[in-house]
Amino acid sequence: MKNDIDIEITVPNHTRYLSLIGRIGENMAQELSSFTGDRDALGHHLNAVLTEALVNAIKHANGTDSDKKVRIQIHVSNGEMMIRVFDSGKGFDLGSIADSGCPDPLNEQGRGIYIIRSLMDSVEYRRAKGGNVLEMKKALG
Amino acid sequence: MNIKTETQGKVRILTVHEERLDAHNSEALKTEMLRLFEGGVLNVLVDLKEVRFIDSSGLGVLVSGFKNASTRQGTLKLCSLQSQVKSMFELTRLHRVFDIFLTVDEALDSY
Structure with missing residues (x-):
C-alpha cells in the first residue's frame, strides 16, 4: 500500500538505547498521514510501549x-x-504476569506489561526463530 | 544522571535534570534518595520539572523512595510534573500514593 510504513532497527542489549527507540515512536506519531487523533498523546504512548518492551527484552x-x-x-x-x-x-512467561489490572501501587516492579497492555489493543508473546517475540497491535482510529 | 540537591529549611530538594527517568538512569536517583534517608534526612522533595518521560522503572524508583521515607517516619513528595509524566502516575494510580504539587513553593508550604 502507498502509505504503509515499515521500520526495522536492531540495537545492542543495553538500556542506553531506550531513548533512541522511544523517540522513533514519538516521531512516527507526527508522521502518520491517516491518523486524525491526538498525535502528542499517541507519540507518548508509543514511546512508553517501545521503552517497556525494550526493557523487558x-x-x-x-x-x-x-x-x-x-x-x-x-x-x-x-x-x-x-x-x-x-x-x-x-x-x-507472559501468562504468568497476571492480567488482573493495575499492580499494587506500593510494588516497586511489575508495571511494564501493565502499561503495554493498557496502551495497546492486543499483546502476545511467543517463540520465534532464535528467541521470542513480543507482538503488540494498536488500531490507529 | 544529573541531579541537583539543595536544602530549604527542613526539606532536601532533588531536582532531576534529565529529559527521561527510565531504566537506564533511574537507579542513580534511587541511590541518592537512599543515601539521604540513611544519612538522617527525613523530608525529600523530588522536582521533576525537566522530566518529560518516565517509565515503569522510574516509577518504581520513586515508590522505593516513598517506602524508604515512610519506614523512617519521613516523607517523599513530588512537584512540577509535566503532563505526560502525570498521565503515567494516573495510569498506574500512583497519583493516589504520592503528595504531588504544582510547584516547589507549593510543596514547601505543605511541610
Missing part, C-alpha cells in the same frame, strides 16, 4: 547479556500499527 528475556541484540519492527498498514520486539534469550 534487555533485562528479562536476554538477561542483560551484552553479547545479545534486540530487534524492533514497526509496521503500519490499513489503519493499524504492529510493533514486534524480538529477543534472543530464554524469554519470560
